Amino acid sequence: MPDEGPRPRPVNRRGFFREGLRELLNGVTKATEPLQRALEPFARLEETAASAKPQSGPFSSGARRMSLASLVLRPPGALPEGEFKSTCTRCGHCVDACPANAIRIDPAAAKGAGAPYIDADSMPCVVCESLACMNTCPSGALGPVPMFEIDMGTAVWQEELCIRSKNEECRICYEKCPLGTAAIDIVGATVQVNPLGCIGCGICQHYCPTNPKAIGVIPMAARG
Numbered sequence: 001m002p003d004e005g006p007r008p009r010p011v012n013r014r015g016f017f018r019e020g021l022r023e024l025l026n027g028v029t030k031a032t033e034p035l036q037r038a039l040e041p042f043a044r045l046e047e048t049a050a051s052a053k054p055q056s057g058p059f060s061s062g063a064r065r066m067s068l069a070s071l072v073l074r075p076p077g078a079l080p081e082g083e084f085k086s087t088c089t090r091c092g093h094c095v096d097a098c099p100a101n102a103i104r105i106d107p108a109a110a111k112g113a114g115a116p117y118i119d120a121d122s123m124p125c126v127v128c129e130s131l132a133c134m135n136t137c138p139s140g141a142l143g144p145v146p147m148f149e150i151d152m153g154t155a156v157w158q159e160e161l162c163i164r165s166k167n168e169e170c171r172i173c174y175e176k177c178p179l180g181t182a183a184i185d186i187v188g189a190t191v192q193v194n195p196l197g198c199i200g201c202g203i204c205q206h207y208c209p210t211n212p213k214a215i216g217v218i219p220m221a222a223r224g
């Protein structure tokens with residue numbers, strides 16, 4: 001079979017919506033309405049999280065939650081889930097390149113269909129300066145993406161699990177986030193994730209001190 005070369009990168013939905021949002025907000029007189037419209041694509045994500053809302057924490061029980069739990073975080077710059085799995089050659093270069101040892105390949109294919117994945121509870125992507133994984137991948141399964149355009153997934157906060165809702169002080173998710181207020185903010189007793197800014201690195205999930213976690217990343221693949 002002839003070498004078809006690297007596949008074209010998919011349309012970056014995060015960048016698309018961010019651009020759209022910028023344009024929409026140019027019309028100050030209708031600022032609220034367009035903001036809501038721009039966020040509509042992410043409403044489905046929140047619904048998914050809500051339907052997955054467990055008795056005790058993210059993804060812990062039930063059929064819907066099981067299907068969500070079968071989806072894993074892929075390294076930054078990954079093609080959409082189906083293409084990623086078929087394009088990745090499992091060469092392991094990204095695993096070796098990651099300075100945080102965040103990327104794993106399960107040889108038994110029990111997790112991630114044998115392709116590279118990130119378990120944020122164990123070790124999240126630290127968004128290293130060189131974005132080594134995506135710049136190392138020879139197959140095109142991971143491709144170069146600017147940091148702010150990375151889309152591994154989106155963090156979802158669950159109020160009832162967060163110790164802030166019990167009037168205790170905790171700002172770890174906010175303080176650890178490498179994107180800062182572009183992605184997450186503390187407003188009163190609430191933690192507010194900006195789905196347009198969150199890149200889904202999983203650092204907030206990793207450092208969240210509650211068990212089960214009060215904040216967790218829904219992988220990109222869950223958006224369908």
Ligand code: SF4
Nearest residue numbers: 098125126127128133
């Ligand atoms: S961006 Fe850097 S830290 Fe994040 S998974 Fe890739 S190599 Fe690891």
Ligand code: SF4
Nearest residue numbers: 088089091092094137
């Ligand atoms: S470097 Fe690319 S092809 Fe190799 S295992 Fe990682 S994602 Fe797959």
